[in-house]
Amino acid sequence: MMLRSMTLAILLGLASATPADEWTTAGDVLQIALPLTALTATFTLDDPEGRTALVGSYATTLGASYVLKYTVDRERPDGSDTRSFPSAHTASAFSGASFLQRRYGWDIGLPAYLGATYVGWSRVYGEKHYVSDVLAGAALAWGVNYWLVPKSDRRDFALVPMQGGAALAFNFRF
Template identity: 45%
Template structure:
């Protein structure tokens, strides 16, 4: 099972690096990864799992995240840094990729979550570097995606590991069925 997830991640990395090198465009590489990370999460649910529980959780996370983003974009008319529109807040790219990364992390563990969060962070970086968003747009989008992923995703193996941080407490919350 874990070998299948690793194979999906390797194929995704290969698919990502080829278009990125061919186009040599920061914004385009972010756009490609914005689509590939959720696609990788979806492929993982279809290849690794015997049922469609993970697929349904991923769809719920993605749809909820995107609905919140679109309502906020419609409600808050914030100009993009390059002046191309007034739908800067929050970043949909960040919300989508962080929802997928959180799904992968919650469902399959940190060994797959860390690379997924790295990809999501790169996508967010490309949005600022290409003058499509301000940093606060990315932070809001990432928070929306992460919250949606946490809310809708159950661990595949029945164990959940969640970092906890507050003003005076740091730790890890571990829960599961034994």
């Protein structure tokens, strides 16, 4: 519980310390960082079953997201483009977060979901998506991961708060 509280405090601190014009850029980075964190975890924890599930769920999530974008063809709030629905940034971030939570538990899942939520918020804040676009991307990623990713009893890593940020801590057994 303390880990979750400290992680929330760190994320809120980073968000408040970040200039407003960089909030959307931080969301752009996190939408890739979360799935890459999940992929790194599968290698670090020697979890080939999880890696296969991650690749399948991520590809399915983004594939479905882009099929929907071209099918729905919804204009973005800022008028810059069509294909607003659903948010692929949010789908990508929530795919990584959902995988981490489903496969390795809430200790790492909760901070990952907070980061993914930040991505969704940054897309609405930057007027690239409507709230419904973001909710659809998140729901799509969560549903695909719930369907394709088997749970694991492994709880070999956690997010550890550090001065100025956080780090992943891994537990190895020899």
